[in-house]
Amino acid sequence: MNRLIVISHRAPDPAGLKDSGGMVVALKNAMQVHKGIWVGCAPTTREPDQPDIAQLDFFHGDAFDIAYYHLSEDEHAGFYTRYSNSVIWPAFHGRLDLIDPEGNSFATYNNVARKIAQALRPHIRPDDLIWVQDYQLIPVAGHLRALGVRNKMGFFLHIPFPARDVIMAIPHSQIMLRGFCDYDLIGFQSKRDIEKFSIALRSLLDVTPDSNNRFQRGGRTIQIGHFPISIDVEEFSRFAHQNGNHCVEGGSKGIIAVDRLDYSKGLLQRLRGFRQFLADHPEHYGQVTLTQIAQPTREHIPAYRSLKTEVEQLVSAINGQYGGVEWVPVHYVNKRVSRERVAGLLRSGKGCLVTPLADGMNLVAKEFVVAQDPADPGVLILSMFAGASEELSAALLVNPYDTGSIAAATERAISMPIEERRARHADLLKAVQSNSIGDWSRNYLAALQAQAITTAPQPVEFRPKD
Numbered sequence: 001m002n003r004l005i006v007i008s009h010r011a012p013d014p015a016g017l018k019d020s021g022g023m024v025v026a027l028k029n030a031m032q033v034h035k036g037i038w039v040g041c042a043p044t045t046r047e048p049d050q051p052d053i054a055q056l057d058f059f060h061g062d063a064f065d066i067a068y069y070h071l072s073e074d075e076h077a078g079f080y081t082r083y084s085n086s087v088i089w090p091a092f093h094g095r096l097d098l099i100d101p102e103g104n105s106f107a108t109y110n111n112v113a114r115k116i117a118q119a120l121r122p123h124i125r126p127d128d129l130i131w132v133q134d135y136q137l138i139p140v141a142g143h144l145r146a147l148g149v150r151n152k153m154g155f156f157l158h159i160p161f162p163a164r165d166v167i168m169a170i171p172h173s174q175i176m177l178r179g180f181c182d183y184d185l186i187g188f189q190s191k192r193d194i195e196k197f198s199i200a201l202r203s204l205l206d207v208t209p210d211s212n213n214r215f216q217r218g219g220r221t222i223q224i225g226h227f228p229i230s231i232d233v234e235e236f237s238r239f240a241h242q243n244g245n246h247c248v249e250g251g252s253k254g255i256i257a258v259d260r261l262d263y264s265k266g267l268l269q270r271l272r273g274f275r276q277f278l279a280d281h282p283e284h285y286g287q288v289t290l291t292q293i294a295q296p297t298r299e300h301i302p303a304y305r306s307l308k309t310e311v312e313q314l315v316s317a318i319n320g321q322y323g324g325v326e327w328v329p330v331h332y333v334n335k336r337v338s339r340e341r342v343a344g345l346l347r348s349g350k351g352c353l354v355t356p357l358a359d360g361m362n363l364v365a366k367e368f369v370v371a372q373d374p375a376d377p378g379v380l381i382l383s384m385f386a387g388a389s390e391e392l393s394a395a396l397l398v399n400p401y402d403t404g405s406i407a408a409a410t411e412r413a414i415s416m417p418i419e420e421r422r423a424r425h426a427d428l429l430k431a432v433q434s435n436s437i438g439d440w441s442r443n444y445l446a447a448l449q450a451q452a453i454t455t456a457p458q459p460v461e462f463r464p465k466d
């Protein structure tokens, strides 16, 4: 079996103490099977006497090694805070109004990728598979190719791919799009993302993928595929069973929502939808509560700070207008809660609002399904713009921008007859079980293995003059 080199911005904690997010859990599984090196960013920025990115810091483990790159504060600001999270993230989630293209953040973004490639180069063996993760690291393959690396290289985009005009509006987007083409396999979460990527290729690079989603560029054949990410179904189900005593507020009619406090997750629109539901259904006063877990995230970015203020004001306004001494309609928790507690809360929710405005996949939707009791399951209300909606079509699908749609689905969820709840849940559970976390990495890596080895001269187009 080929060794695997994974490169992701977030990497696991070598001591195993830190609670890992969805992507890290998903990749750990593949690393344990393939062995190799997992390259990621050190948890703290570099002090002047610490190694530059040009030198990786290795931690040798039983199954695989972890290699950290160290960013300086300036690199972290330009590469991560600015270009990754204040240009690509908002744009790829359709929020051009939030992009901050100021300064030389693209140059820093690209330089960091080049330095990672240079640091990694001596550790690559000829038959290693290289798998780069997500939007922070798109240019890495281009820089590795420039250093003569011919290995099979794959890329997986965890976030949605945007519409063509949005791509055109991003500073340096042509270069970025060419950067995708230095990989042998480009993986997306959903079929919808493949369509949007193909349109962008046709319009901006004059390349048309064939009916098998393959195209030629720089003397290589590049494959596009969709590989919906998932969760560890057995582990999450066990967690949920063991922690079912962590009930949601509101007893038998509790609605749960769990997100990072990110504008892409649609919290404001969801709260407006819930307020509409309360306005339309006074018969539920005193009974139905929405518990919203909103894990703090990227708090140093202004758009996230404004969102926090707006969410707090809206929660307060709803509770002020509809709440009373005995009942508070929105139970808002702006803290990270433990994974066990999340599992327990999802188990006891009789409805779950997962209403992102745009989302690559959305793992909470899958976690809710797995956490439920099949004999008396709750109802998943899911945004049509979450990648998860392609697999989870038995959910109540809503338009997250439409408060009326969210209000009506909430009412439908809490009054749904048990037969319909069971039937929908059975379909949803089948969909999640048929694609567990191991399937995601296995399917992806099998497709990468199947790609032909790169023998042609390397493309030279992803060489921005920085």
Ligand code: GDG
Pocket (backbone or CB within 6 Å): 019, 021, 022, 023, 158, 159, 229, 258, 259, 260, 293, 294, 295, 335, 336, 337, 338, 339, 340, 342, 359, 360, 361, 362, 363, 364, 367
């Ligand atoms: C990206 C894409 C794609 C949330 N709050 C807490 C907490 N969580 C956990 C959830 C879930 C995970 O975090 C969030 O999952 P998402 O799928 O919403 O992920 P993003 O962070 O937006 O990540 C997304 C994903 O990558 C994987 O490819 O699905 O589309 O945007 O597992 O349960 N966990 C704990 N405390 C919290 O307060 N412990």
